[in-house]
Amino acid sequence: MSVDTREWVWEHSSSRGTARLVLLSIADRVPDEQCVAWASMTSLVERTNASLTAVRTALRALAAGDELELLDGYQGPLRTTVYRLPRAAAFLAKVNAAREEDPDAHAEPSDADPVPELEPEKLQRYGIWPKKGTDSTPSRRNPTRADPGPSRRNPHPRRSGFRTLDGPDSTPQNRSKPKVNRRYSSSGTSLTSATEWQIDPDTQAWARQQGHLDRLGEEGLQAADAKWRAHRATFKPRGAGAWAADWRSWIVREHAPTRPNLYAVPGKGPAQPGGMTRAEAHTAALLAALDEPTGTEG
Template sequence: MSREARDWVWDHSSAKNTARLVMLSIAERVGDEQYVSWASLSSLAARTKASVSTVREAILHLIRSGELERLDDLVGPKGSTVFRMPLAAKAAATTDEGGEGGEGESTLEAIPPLRLSALRRFKIRPRGVPELPVGDRESAVPEPGRSRRKPAPRHAGFRHSDVPETGTQNRSEPDVNRKYSSGAAVLPASEWTVDPATHTWVRQQGHLDRLGEQGLQAADAKWRAHRAALRPRPASAWAADWRSWVAREHPATSAAARGNATAPAGMTRAEAHTAALLAALDEPAGTER
Protein backbone atom coordinates (compact mmCIF):
# COMPACT_ATOMS: atom_id res chain seq x y z
CA MET A 1 0.00 0.00 0.00
CA SER A 2 2.96 2.33 0.26
CA ARG A 3 2.83 2.90 -3.50
CA GLU A 4 -0.84 3.94 -3.35
CA ALA A 5 -0.06 6.20 -0.40
CA ARG A 6 2.78 7.91 -2.27
CA ASP A 7 0.60 8.30 -5.36
CA TRP A 8 -2.06 10.00 -3.25
CA VAL A 9 0.52 12.47 -1.93
CA TRP A 10 1.76 13.25 -5.44
CA ASP A 11 -1.73 13.66 -6.86
CA HIS A 12 -3.84 15.12 -4.03
CA SER A 13 -1.67 16.56 -1.26
CA SER A 14 -1.45 20.34 -1.00
CA ALA A 15 1.72 20.20 1.12
CA LYS A 16 4.82 21.95 -0.16
CA ASN A 17 8.55 22.01 0.51
CA THR A 18 9.58 20.15 3.68
CA ALA A 19 5.99 19.26 4.57
CA ARG A 20 5.64 17.43 1.26
CA LEU A 21 8.86 15.50 1.84
CA VAL A 22 7.69 14.56 5.34
CA MET A 23 4.35 13.39 3.93
CA LEU A 24 6.11 11.23 1.32
CA SER A 25 8.42 9.74 3.95
CA ILE A 26 5.46 8.80 6.11
CA ALA A 27 3.62 7.37 3.10
CA GLU A 28 6.54 5.03 2.39
CA ARG A 29 5.76 3.11 5.60
CA VAL A 30 2.03 2.67 5.01
CA GLY A 31 1.33 -1.05 5.22
CA ASP A 32 -2.36 -1.58 4.38
CA GLU A 33 -5.56 0.14 3.27
CA GLN A 34 -5.91 1.84 6.68
CA TYR A 35 -3.09 4.21 5.66
CA VAL A 36 -1.43 3.96 9.07
CA SER A 37 2.32 4.55 9.27
CA TRP A 38 4.99 5.09 11.88
CA ALA A 39 8.14 7.20 12.09
CA SER A 40 10.33 9.08 14.55
CA LEU A 41 11.28 12.74 14.30
CA SER A 42 14.96 11.85 13.97
CA SER A 43 14.36 9.42 11.09
CA LEU A 44 12.16 11.94 9.27
CA ALA A 45 14.83 14.60 9.76
CA ALA A 46 17.47 12.27 8.32
CA ARG A 47 15.31 11.34 5.32
CA THR A 48 14.26 14.89 4.45
CA LYS A 49 17.65 16.49 5.27
CA ALA A 50 15.85 18.99 7.50
CA SER A 51 16.17 19.81 11.18
CA VAL A 52 14.05 18.15 13.83
CA SER A 53 12.38 21.46 14.64
CA THR A 54 11.55 22.00 10.95
CA VAL A 55 10.10 18.49 10.70
CA ARG A 56 8.01 19.11 13.82
CA GLU A 57 6.58 22.30 12.32
CA ALA A 58 5.84 20.47 9.06
CA ILE A 59 3.93 17.75 10.94
CA LEU A 60 1.86 20.35 12.78
CA HIS A 61 1.06 22.01 9.45
CA LEU A 62 -0.03 18.67 7.95
CA ILE A 63 -2.22 17.91 10.98
CA ARG A 64 -3.90 21.32 10.76
CA SER A 65 -4.55 20.80 7.05
CA GLY A 66 -6.26 17.46 7.77
CA GLU A 67 -3.90 15.43 5.59
CA LEU A 68 -2.18 13.81 8.57
CA GLU A 69 -3.40 12.51 11.90
CA ARG A 70 -1.24 11.63 14.89
CA LEU A 71 -2.53 8.59 16.78
CA ASP A 72 -1.27 9.32 20.28
CA ASP A 73 -2.94 6.24 21.75
CA LEU A 74 -0.79 3.98 19.55
CA VAL A 75 2.96 3.44 19.42
CA GLY A 76 5.20 2.02 16.71
CA PRO A 77 8.46 0.05 16.75
CA LYS A 78 10.98 1.32 19.31
CA GLY A 79 8.44 3.81 20.64
CA SER A 80 8.05 5.70 17.36
CA THR A 81 5.06 7.95 16.63
CA VAL A 82 2.11 6.49 14.73
CA PHE A 83 0.43 8.55 11.99
CA ARG A 84 -2.58 8.07 9.74
CA MET A 85 -3.38 9.65 6.39
CA PRO A 86 -7.13 10.19 6.93
CA LEU A 87 -7.96 11.81 3.58
CA ALA A 88 -6.14 9.06 1.70
CA ALA A 89 -7.94 6.39 3.78
CA LYS A 90 -11.30 8.00 3.07
CA ALA A 91 -10.50 8.22 -0.64
CA ALA A 92 -9.60 4.52 -0.70
CA ALA A 93 -12.80 3.58 1.16
CA THR A 94 -14.90 5.69 -1.22
CA THR A 95 -13.29 4.00 -4.20
CA ASP A 96 -13.99 0.56 -2.75
CA GLU A 97 -17.65 1.52 -2.38
CA GLY A 98 -17.88 2.56 -6.01
CA GLY A 99 -17.40 6.28 -5.49
CA GLU A 100 -15.24 8.74 -7.38
CA GLY A 101 -12.06 8.11 -5.43
CA GLY A 102 -12.04 10.96 -2.96
CA GLU A 103 -14.40 13.35 -4.76
CA GLY A 104 -17.08 13.29 -2.10
CA GLU A 105 -17.86 14.84 1.23
CA SER A 106 -14.76 16.13 2.98
CA THR A 107 -15.74 15.38 6.60
CA LEU A 108 -13.62 13.01 8.59
CA GLU A 109 -16.68 11.01 9.71
CA ALA A 110 -16.46 9.05 6.44
CA ILE A 111 -13.06 7.61 7.43
CA PRO A 112 -13.40 3.91 8.29
CA PRO A 113 -12.56 2.93 11.88
CA LEU A 114 -9.18 1.44 12.68
CA ARG A 115 -8.69 -2.29 12.99
CA LEU A 116 -6.00 -2.61 15.66
CA SER A 117 -5.60 -6.34 15.15
CA ALA A 118 -4.41 -5.73 11.58
CA LEU A 119 -1.77 -3.28 12.80
CA ARG A 120 -0.09 -5.85 15.05
CA ARG A 121 1.84 -7.33 12.15
CA PHE A 122 3.44 -3.92 11.53
CA LYS A 123 4.56 -3.81 15.22
CA ILE A 124 2.03 -1.06 15.92
CA ARG A 125 0.28 -1.55 19.25
CA PRO A 126 -1.74 0.39 21.82
CA ARG A 127 0.41 2.54 24.07
CA GLY A 128 1.36 0.66 27.22
CA VAL A 129 1.22 -2.76 25.56
CA PRO A 130 4.67 -4.37 25.21
CA GLU A 131 6.15 -5.23 21.83
CA LEU A 132 5.69 -8.63 20.27
CA PRO A 133 7.84 -11.43 21.75
CA VAL A 134 11.02 -12.21 19.89
CA GLY A 135 9.54 -15.43 18.51
CA ASP A 136 6.56 -13.60 17.00
CA ARG A 137 8.58 -10.86 15.34
CA GLU A 138 9.77 -13.12 12.56
CA SER A 139 6.17 -13.58 11.36
CA ALA A 140 5.56 -9.83 11.26
CA VAL A 141 5.47 -8.19 7.87
CA PRO A 142 8.74 -6.31 7.22
CA GLU A 143 8.75 -2.58 6.69
CA PRO A 144 7.73 -1.74 3.09
CA GLY A 145 10.73 -1.17 0.87
CA ARG A 146 13.14 -2.88 3.26
CA SER A 147 15.39 -5.74 2.20
CA ARG A 148 14.78 -9.26 3.50
CA ARG A 149 18.48 -9.81 4.06
CA LYS A 150 19.74 -10.93 7.43
CA PRO A 151 19.64 -7.95 9.80
CA ALA A 152 22.89 -6.43 10.97
CA PRO A 153 24.07 -7.01 14.55
CA ARG A 154 22.94 -4.64 17.24
CA HIS A 155 24.67 -1.26 17.43
CA ALA A 156 25.88 -1.72 13.83
CA GLY A 157 25.12 0.41 10.80
CA PHE A 158 23.77 3.92 10.56
CA ARG A 159 21.74 5.44 13.33
CA HIS A 160 19.75 8.66 13.32
CA SER A 161 19.58 9.33 17.05
CA ASP A 162 22.42 11.87 16.75
CA VAL A 163 20.40 14.36 14.69
CA PRO A 164 20.64 17.65 16.62
CA GLU A 165 17.48 19.18 18.05
CA THR A 166 17.86 22.38 16.05
CA GLY A 167 19.41 20.57 13.08
CA THR A 168 21.03 22.08 10.08
CA GLN A 169 19.38 24.95 8.28
CA ASN A 170 21.87 25.55 5.46
CA ARG A 171 25.03 24.15 3.97
CA SER A 172 27.29 26.42 6.00
CA GLU A 173 26.17 24.73 9.23
CA PRO A 174 27.80 21.30 9.80
CA ASP A 175 25.53 18.33 10.57
CA VAL A 176 27.63 17.19 13.51
CA ASN A 177 30.58 18.92 15.15
CA ARG A 178 33.20 16.22 14.59
CA LYS A 179 36.26 18.47 14.42
CA TYR A 180 36.94 18.35 18.14
CA SER A 181 35.76 15.23 19.88
CA SER A 182 37.94 15.19 22.98
CA GLY A 183 35.00 16.10 25.21
CA ALA A 184 36.61 19.31 26.59
CA ALA A 185 35.28 22.68 25.52
CA VAL A 186 37.60 24.39 23.05
CA LEU A 187 38.01 28.08 22.33
CA PRO A 188 40.34 30.38 20.38
CA ALA A 189 43.23 32.10 22.11
CA SER A 190 41.52 35.49 21.91
CA GLU A 191 38.68 34.24 24.13
CA TRP A 192 40.86 32.60 26.75
CA THR A 193 41.18 34.57 30.01
CA VAL A 194 43.86 34.25 32.66
CA ASP A 195 42.34 32.08 35.39
CA PRO A 196 42.96 32.53 39.14
CA ALA A 197 45.37 29.59 39.23
CA THR A 198 47.50 31.20 36.53
CA HIS A 199 47.42 34.53 38.40
CA THR A 200 48.72 32.75 41.49
CA TRP A 201 51.42 31.04 39.43
CA VAL A 202 52.61 34.39 38.03
CA ARG A 203 53.05 35.83 41.53
CA GLN A 204 54.60 32.73 43.08
CA GLN A 205 57.14 32.33 40.28
CA GLY A 206 58.15 35.99 40.53
CA HIS A 207 57.21 36.87 36.96
CA LEU A 208 55.03 39.79 38.09
CA ASP A 209 57.96 41.32 39.99
CA ARG A 210 60.32 40.55 37.12
CA LEU A 211 58.19 42.00 34.31
CA GLY A 212 55.96 44.46 36.14
CA GLU A 213 52.23 44.87 35.57
CA GLN A 214 52.64 46.65 32.24
CA GLY A 215 55.27 44.21 31.05
CA LEU A 216 53.00 41.31 31.88
CA GLN A 217 50.17 42.94 29.91
CA ALA A 218 52.50 43.47 26.95
CA ALA A 219 53.56 39.81 27.09
CA ASP A 220 49.91 38.77 27.15
CA ALA A 221 49.13 40.94 24.12
CA LYS A 222 52.05 39.49 22.14
CA TRP A 223 51.01 35.96 23.07
CA ARG A 224 47.46 36.54 21.81
CA ALA A 225 48.76 38.08 18.57
CA HIS A 226 51.00 35.05 17.91
CA ARG A 227 48.27 32.55 18.82
CA ALA A 228 45.40 34.21 16.97
CA ALA A 229 45.78 32.03 13.86
CA LEU A 230 46.01 28.73 15.76
CA ARG A 231 43.05 26.38 16.00
CA PRO A 232 40.93 26.39 19.18
CA ARG A 233 42.16 24.43 22.17
CA PRO A 234 40.90 23.57 25.65
CA ALA A 235 41.41 26.25 28.31
CA SER A 236 43.95 24.08 30.14
CA ALA A 237 46.11 23.87 27.00
CA TRP A 238 46.05 27.65 26.52
CA ALA A 239 46.95 28.15 30.19
CA ALA A 240 50.02 25.92 29.90
CA ASP A 241 51.08 27.62 26.67
CA TRP A 242 50.60 31.10 28.18
CA ARG A 243 52.71 30.21 31.23
CA SER A 244 55.49 28.92 29.03
CA TRP A 245 55.43 32.18 27.03
CA VAL A 246 55.54 34.39 30.13
CA ALA A 247 58.37 32.35 31.65
CA ARG A 248 60.50 33.09 28.55
CA GLU A 249 59.56 36.77 28.31
CA HIS A 250 62.57 39.10 28.66
CA PRO A 251 62.21 42.08 31.01
CA ALA A 252 64.05 44.47 28.67
CA THR A 253 61.77 43.55 25.81
CA SER A 254 58.75 44.12 28.00
CA ALA A 255 59.99 47.56 28.95
CA ALA A 256 60.36 48.51 25.29
CA ALA A 257 56.95 47.01 24.43
CA ARG A 258 55.15 49.11 27.04
CA GLY A 259 56.79 52.28 25.74
CA ASN A 260 59.19 52.97 28.55
CA ALA A 261 61.27 55.85 27.18
CA THR A 262 63.52 56.09 30.23
CA ALA A 263 66.94 54.56 29.53
CA PRO A 264 68.67 52.49 32.24
CA ALA A 265 71.33 54.24 34.23
CA GLY A 266 74.58 54.69 32.30
CA MET A 267 72.98 54.07 28.88
CA THR A 268 71.82 56.47 26.22
CA ARG A 269 68.41 56.08 24.60
CA ALA A 270 69.99 54.62 21.45
CA GLU A 271 71.93 52.09 23.52
CA ALA A 272 68.73 51.13 25.35
CA HIS A 273 66.94 50.54 22.04
CA THR A 274 69.84 48.44 20.78
CA ALA A 275 69.74 46.34 23.95
CA ALA A 276 66.00 45.83 23.50
CA LEU A 277 66.48 44.64 19.91
CA LEU A 278 69.18 42.21 20.96
CA ALA A 279 66.94 40.89 23.69
CA ALA A 280 64.16 40.36 21.16
CA LEU A 281 66.29 37.67 19.52
CA ASP A 282 65.62 35.53 22.58
CA GLU A 283 61.84 35.90 22.29
CA PRO A 284 59.64 32.93 21.28
CA ALA A 285 59.19 32.81 17.51
CA GLY A 286 55.45 32.07 17.73
CA THR A 287 55.76 28.62 16.19
CA GLU A 288 55.53 26.71 19.48
CA ARG A 289 52.68 24.20 19.77
Protein backbone atom coordinates (compact mmCIF):
# COMPACT_ATOMS: atom_id res chain seq x y z
CA MET A 1 0.00 0.00 0.00
CA SER A 2 2.98 2.34 0.45
CA VAL A 3 3.50 2.14 -3.33
CA ASP A 4 -0.02 3.49 -3.99
CA THR A 5 0.47 6.26 -1.43
CA ARG A 6 3.84 7.27 -2.87
CA GLU A 7 2.28 7.27 -6.34
CA TRP A 8 -0.36 9.70 -5.08
CA VAL A 9 2.37 12.02 -3.77
CA TRP A 10 4.25 11.89 -7.08
CA GLU A 11 1.19 12.43 -9.25
CA HIS A 12 -1.16 14.63 -7.19
CA SER A 13 0.63 16.34 -4.29
CA SER A 14 1.27 20.08 -4.56
CA SER A 15 4.26 19.88 -2.19
CA ARG A 16 7.71 20.94 -3.38
CA GLY A 17 11.35 20.64 -2.36
CA THR A 18 12.06 19.33 1.12
CA ALA A 19 8.34 19.19 1.91
CA ARG A 20 7.89 16.72 -0.93
CA LEU A 21 10.76 14.57 0.34
CA VAL A 22 9.28 14.58 3.85
CA LEU A 23 5.87 13.59 2.51
CA LEU A 24 7.43 10.80 0.42
CA SER A 25 9.36 9.53 3.45
CA ILE A 26 6.14 9.28 5.46
CA ALA A 27 4.22 7.77 2.53
CA ASP A 28 6.90 5.10 2.21
CA ARG A 29 5.92 3.82 5.67
CA VAL A 30 2.17 3.57 5.00
CA PRO A 31 1.00 -0.05 5.48
CA ASP A 32 -2.65 0.07 4.36
CA GLU A 33 -5.39 2.13 2.72
CA GLN A 34 -5.88 4.33 5.82
CA CYS A 35 -2.62 6.12 4.87
CA VAL A 36 -1.42 6.29 8.48
CA ALA A 37 2.25 5.85 9.44
CA TRP A 38 4.59 6.62 12.31
CA ALA A 39 7.95 8.39 11.98
CA SER A 40 10.42 10.02 14.34
CA MET A 41 11.90 13.42 13.59
CA THR A 42 15.36 11.82 13.55
CA SER A 43 14.36 9.33 10.86
CA LEU A 44 12.87 12.08 8.68
CA VAL A 45 16.08 14.10 8.96
CA GLU A 46 18.23 11.10 8.05
CA ARG A 47 16.05 9.88 5.17
CA THR A 48 15.69 13.30 3.52
CA ASN A 49 19.31 14.38 4.24
CA ALA A 50 17.88 17.76 5.21
CA SER A 51 18.55 19.81 8.32
CA LEU A 52 16.33 19.60 11.36
CA THR A 53 15.14 23.16 10.72
CA ALA A 54 14.35 22.35 7.09
CA VAL A 55 12.29 19.30 8.08
CA ARG A 56 10.32 21.28 10.66
CA THR A 57 9.68 24.04 8.13
CA ALA A 58 8.52 21.42 5.64
CA LEU A 59 6.11 19.93 8.17
CA ARG A 60 4.66 23.39 8.84
CA ALA A 61 4.18 23.93 5.10
CA LEU A 62 2.43 20.57 4.76
CA ALA A 63 0.26 21.36 7.79
CA ALA A 64 -0.88 24.59 6.14
CA GLY A 65 -2.56 22.51 3.44
CA ASP A 66 -4.61 19.35 3.68
CA GLU A 67 -2.08 16.72 2.64
CA LEU A 68 -0.68 15.82 6.08
CA GLU A 69 -2.04 15.77 9.60
CA LEU A 70 -0.73 14.71 12.98
CA LEU A 71 -2.79 12.13 14.87
CA ASP A 72 -1.85 13.25 18.36
CA GLY A 73 -4.28 10.78 19.93
CA TYR A 74 -2.00 7.95 18.79
CA GLN A 75 1.63 6.99 19.13
CA GLY A 76 3.90 4.52 17.36
CA PRO A 77 6.74 2.34 18.70
CA LEU A 78 8.95 4.14 21.22
CA ARG A 79 6.30 6.91 21.42
CA THR A 80 7.00 8.08 17.87
CA THR A 81 4.68 10.56 16.15
CA VAL A 82 1.82 9.26 13.99
CA TYR A 83 0.84 11.00 10.74
CA ARG A 84 -1.91 10.60 8.17
CA LEU A 85 -2.15 11.60 4.51
CA PRO A 86 -5.91 12.38 4.42
CA ARG A 87 -6.18 13.35 0.74
CA ALA A 88 -4.33 10.21 -0.29
CA ALA A 89 -6.68 8.14 1.90
CA ALA A 90 -9.71 9.78 0.29
CA PHE A 91 -8.40 9.09 -3.20
CA LEU A 92 -7.55 5.44 -2.49
CA ALA A 93 -11.04 4.91 -1.04
CA LYS A 94 -12.52 6.44 -4.19
CA VAL A 95 -10.41 4.19 -6.42
CA ASN A 96 -11.31 1.04 -4.47
CA ALA A 97 -15.01 1.87 -4.62
CA ALA A 98 -14.86 2.47 -8.38
CA ARG A 99 -12.99 -0.77 -9.01
CA GLU A 100 -15.59 -2.78 -7.13
CA GLU A 101 -18.03 -1.89 -9.90
CA ASP A 102 -15.56 -1.90 -12.77
CA PRO A 103 -12.02 -3.35 -12.39
CA ASP A 104 -10.81 -1.11 -15.22
CA ALA A 105 -12.38 2.07 -13.87
CA HIS A 106 -10.26 5.23 -13.76
CA ALA A 107 -10.66 7.79 -10.98
CA GLU A 108 -9.30 11.30 -10.47
CA PRO A 109 -8.77 12.92 -7.05
CA SER A 110 -11.00 15.76 -5.91
CA ASP A 111 -10.97 18.01 -2.87
CA ALA A 112 -14.61 17.03 -2.38
CA ASP A 113 -13.71 13.35 -1.84
CA PRO A 114 -14.59 12.44 1.78
CA VAL A 115 -11.79 11.23 4.04
CA PRO A 116 -12.62 7.76 5.45
CA GLU A 117 -13.02 7.34 9.19
CA LEU A 118 -10.09 5.76 11.00
CA GLU A 119 -10.31 2.14 12.12
CA PRO A 120 -8.11 2.08 15.26
CA GLU A 121 -8.15 -1.71 15.57
CA LYS A 122 -6.38 -2.01 12.21
CA LEU A 123 -3.67 0.42 13.30
CA GLN A 124 -2.70 -1.73 16.26
CA ARG A 125 -1.27 -4.47 14.08
CA TYR A 126 1.35 -1.95 12.91
CA GLY A 127 2.34 -0.90 16.43
CA ILE A 128 0.13 2.22 16.49
CA TRP A 129 -1.91 2.54 19.69
CA PRO A 130 -4.10 5.23 21.29
CA LYS A 131 -2.32 7.29 23.88
CA LYS A 132 -3.42 6.65 27.43
CA GLY A 133 -5.86 9.20 28.78
CA THR A 134 -7.02 10.37 25.33
CA ASP A 135 -10.14 9.78 23.28
CA SER A 136 -8.00 9.07 20.21
CA THR A 137 -9.53 12.00 18.34
CA PRO A 138 -7.17 13.42 15.67
CA SER A 139 -6.19 17.02 16.28
CA ARG A 140 -6.23 19.78 13.72
CA ARG A 141 -3.26 19.56 11.40
CA ASN A 142 -0.26 20.64 13.43
CA PRO A 143 2.56 18.15 12.92
CA THR A 144 5.23 20.40 14.46
CA ARG A 145 3.65 20.55 17.90
CA ALA A 146 6.09 19.16 20.46
CA ASP A 147 5.05 16.22 22.59
CA PRO A 148 4.87 16.82 26.37
CA GLY A 149 8.28 16.48 27.92
CA PRO A 150 9.17 13.15 29.53
CA SER A 151 9.19 12.78 33.28
CA ARG A 152 12.49 12.53 35.10
CA ARG A 153 11.77 8.91 36.00
CA ASN A 154 10.97 7.75 32.47
CA PRO A 155 12.81 9.78 29.82
CA HIS A 156 12.35 9.17 26.10
CA PRO A 157 14.77 6.63 24.61
CA ARG A 158 17.53 8.41 22.76
CA ARG A 159 16.93 9.05 19.04
CA SER A 160 13.20 8.38 19.25
CA GLY A 161 9.98 10.29 19.57
CA PHE A 162 8.96 13.72 18.29
CA ARG A 163 11.49 16.37 19.28
CA THR A 164 10.61 19.79 20.58
CA LEU A 165 11.05 22.85 18.37
CA ASP A 166 13.81 24.41 20.45
CA GLY A 167 17.34 23.12 20.71
CA PRO A 168 20.31 22.82 18.31
CA ASP A 169 20.03 21.56 14.74
CA SER A 170 22.01 18.34 15.06
CA THR A 171 21.85 16.86 11.56
CA PRO A 172 24.01 15.08 8.99
CA GLN A 173 24.59 18.50 7.36
CA ASN A 174 26.03 20.09 10.48
CA ARG A 175 29.74 20.34 9.66
CA SER A 176 30.70 21.00 13.27
CA LYS A 177 29.38 17.59 14.32
CA PRO A 178 29.98 15.13 11.46
CA LYS A 179 28.94 11.51 11.70
CA VAL A 180 31.62 9.03 12.61
CA ASN A 181 32.52 5.49 11.54
CA ARG A 182 32.05 6.36 7.86
CA ARG A 183 34.78 6.16 5.21
CA TYR A 184 33.37 8.76 2.86
CA SER A 185 32.27 12.33 3.50
CA SER A 186 31.28 15.13 1.12
CA SER A 187 29.84 18.51 2.03
CA GLY A 188 28.98 17.34 5.52
CA THR A 189 26.94 14.38 4.18
CA SER A 190 28.31 10.99 5.20
CA LEU A 191 28.63 8.54 2.32
CA THR A 192 29.28 4.82 2.35
CA SER A 193 29.37 1.90 -0.06
CA ALA A 194 26.53 -0.61 -0.37
CA THR A 195 28.65 -3.39 1.13
CA GLU A 196 29.41 -1.30 4.23
CA TRP A 197 25.91 0.12 4.70
CA GLN A 198 24.17 -1.33 7.77
CA ILE A 199 20.43 -1.96 7.98
CA ASP A 200 19.07 0.62 10.44
CA PRO A 201 16.31 -0.05 13.03
CA ASP A 202 13.70 1.84 10.99
CA THR A 203 14.39 -0.36 7.96
CA GLN A 204 14.24 -3.50 10.09
CA ALA A 205 10.89 -2.38 11.52
CA TRP A 206 9.65 -1.63 8.00
CA ALA A 207 10.52 -5.16 6.78
CA ARG A 208 8.67 -6.68 9.73
CA GLN A 209 5.60 -4.42 9.55
CA GLN A 210 5.20 -4.76 5.78
CA GLY A 211 5.25 -8.55 6.12
CA HIS A 212 8.48 -9.13 4.17
CA LEU A 213 10.13 -10.94 7.09
CA ASP A 214 7.20 -13.37 7.30
CA ARG A 215 7.04 -13.71 3.51
CA LEU A 216 10.74 -14.40 2.91
CA GLY A 217 11.73 -15.82 6.29
CA GLU A 218 14.93 -14.92 8.13
CA GLU A 219 17.18 -16.88 5.75
CA GLY A 220 15.36 -15.62 2.66
CA LEU A 221 15.69 -12.01 3.81
CA GLN A 222 19.42 -12.52 4.46
CA ALA A 223 19.83 -14.06 1.01
CA ALA A 224 18.01 -11.12 -0.59
CA ASP A 225 20.25 -8.72 1.34
CA ALA A 226 23.38 -10.54 0.16
CA LYS A 227 22.15 -10.48 -3.45
CA TRP A 228 21.44 -6.73 -3.21
CA ARG A 229 24.92 -6.02 -1.84
CA ALA A 230 26.51 -8.06 -4.63
CA HIS A 231 24.63 -6.12 -7.32
CA ARG A 232 25.35 -2.75 -5.69
CA ALA A 233 29.02 -3.42 -4.91
CA THR A 234 30.23 -1.30 -7.84
CA PHE A 235 27.87 1.62 -7.21
CA LYS A 236 29.22 4.98 -6.09
CA PRO A 237 29.05 5.74 -2.34
CA ARG A 238 25.73 7.18 -1.19
CA GLY A 239 24.09 8.39 1.99
CA ALA A 240 22.32 6.00 4.36
CA GLY A 241 18.89 7.30 3.36
CA ALA A 242 19.49 6.58 -0.34
CA TRP A 243 20.75 3.06 0.35
CA ALA A 244 17.78 2.38 2.65
CA ALA A 245 15.29 3.42 -0.07
CA ASP A 246 17.08 1.33 -2.69
CA TRP A 247 17.25 -1.72 -0.36
CA ARG A 248 13.53 -1.49 0.41
CA SER A 249 12.66 -1.34 -3.28
CA TRP A 250 14.76 -4.48 -3.83
CA ILE A 251 13.10 -6.39 -0.97
CA VAL A 252 9.61 -5.48 -2.24
CA ARG A 253 10.44 -7.17 -5.55
CA GLU A 254 12.13 -10.21 -4.01
CA HIS A 255 10.12 -13.42 -4.18
CA ALA A 256 9.95 -16.03 -1.44
CA PRO A 257 12.45 -18.93 -1.81
CA THR A 258 9.61 -21.26 -2.86
CA ARG A 259 8.62 -19.04 -5.82
CA PRO A 260 10.60 -18.07 -8.95
CA ASN A 261 12.36 -14.75 -8.61
CA LEU A 262 11.21 -12.75 -11.63
CA TYR A 263 11.98 -9.18 -10.64
CA ALA A 264 14.92 -9.09 -8.25
CA VAL A 265 17.63 -9.05 -10.96
CA PRO A 266 18.17 -5.58 -12.45
CA GLY A 267 16.74 -5.24 -15.95
CA LYS A 268 14.07 -7.94 -15.50
CA GLY A 269 11.23 -5.77 -14.21
CA PRO A 270 8.05 -5.24 -16.21
CA ALA A 271 7.70 -1.52 -15.52
CA GLN A 272 11.04 0.25 -15.05
CA PRO A 273 14.77 -0.57 -15.29
CA GLY A 274 15.83 -2.66 -12.34
CA GLY A 275 12.30 -4.00 -11.80
CA MET A 276 11.15 -0.84 -10.00
CA THR A 277 7.72 0.72 -10.31
CA ARG A 278 7.69 4.29 -11.56
CA ALA A 279 7.22 5.66 -8.04
CA GLU A 280 10.09 3.54 -6.69
CA ALA A 281 12.36 4.63 -9.53
CA HIS A 282 11.49 8.30 -8.87
CA THR A 283 12.23 7.90 -5.16
CA ALA A 284 15.56 6.08 -5.62
CA ALA A 285 16.72 8.55 -8.29
CA LEU A 286 15.76 11.60 -6.23
CA LEU A 287 17.46 10.35 -3.08
CA ALA A 288 20.54 9.30 -5.03
CA ALA A 289 20.74 12.76 -6.64
CA LEU A 290 20.65 14.44 -3.24
CA ASP A 291 23.68 12.40 -2.19
CA GLU A 292 25.80 13.02 -5.33
CA PRO A 293 28.68 15.54 -4.82
CA THR A 294 28.09 18.77 -6.77
CA GLY A 295 31.73 19.83 -7.13
CA THR A 296 31.10 23.06 -5.24
CA GLU A 297 31.96 21.70 -1.84
CA GLY A 298 34.41 23.71 0.20
